[in-house]
Amino acid sequence: MNSLGIHKTALSVNINKIALLRNTRHLDVPNVLRAAELSLQAGARGITVHPRPDERHIRGSDVFEIAALMKDWPDREFNVEGNPLQNLMDFVRDLSARGLPIHQCTFVPDSHDQFTSDHGWSFPHDLLQLQPLIAQAHARGVRVSLFMDPVPAAMAAAKQAGADRVELYTESFASAFNSAHAIARVGTHAHARAQLQTVLARFVETAQAAIDVGLGINAGHDLNRANLTEFLIAVPGVQEVSIGHALIADALAMGLDASVKAYQACIDSAEISVKAKAENTVNLSVTSA
Ligand SMILES: CC(=O)[C@@H](O)[C@H](O)COP(=O)(O)O
């Protein structure tokens, strides 16, 4: 956090989709480990993987190979996502037992055959089953982030469960952003812009509710180069964005190094805007005193 109380948002590159392409041939091409290394060399502050039970993309072996790579990058973070009621805790325990780094685990309530992550945890229903699992991760020195829908009232329960952070599930923002920026018929555009502001307001309220109870804030899902800066300008205190699908798709056109740097530029742009707004507020309060 800088002197104006502005967090530097860390970019964690999710490499699920590199593994998805790799799994379509028995050639180890593209190489998942190399993609992780290139992302770190390009400046990514972390790597995220989501080893789903069906291994449709990230395999168990990938998790241990990337963790071993992260030992060479002590100032970067490894974030492993998954359902702690399925296979995630096995990775938390095994990585820890082998002395391999895992800085954060993100609890995601996905079913085995889910197309993609599309909802967060439900409180108070999930609270009692999550508490001991969060404690197990903490006992191994692993930060816990809970994948959550933007519901301000759920933040207190996430804190009560023992979470360190919440990851705001940003699909509803991405969808509203697309609608607002689509070439719309006259009249619908104003409605779409209003709807985007309504959705953003919900994320701002949720982030403030998380801050108020002492939770850190991550964000992710369907973030891209078009919507990332607007989200980070609007939503306070985002410490990490984990981005995969769009970043890897962009890499197909511009290369992975350039894609990572382009997303970092979106983060930097948001920070400059937020800092300028904060300095302007300070100046105005001084001149009006
Ligand atoms: C939890 C989340 O939103 C993503 O990190 C998730 O990893 C996406 O999973 P797929 O890459 O399998 O769509």
Ligand SMILES: NCC(=O)COP(=O)(O)O
């Ligand atoms: N937690 C979100 C993530 O890791 C990547 O989501 P996406 O950018 O692939 O939608």
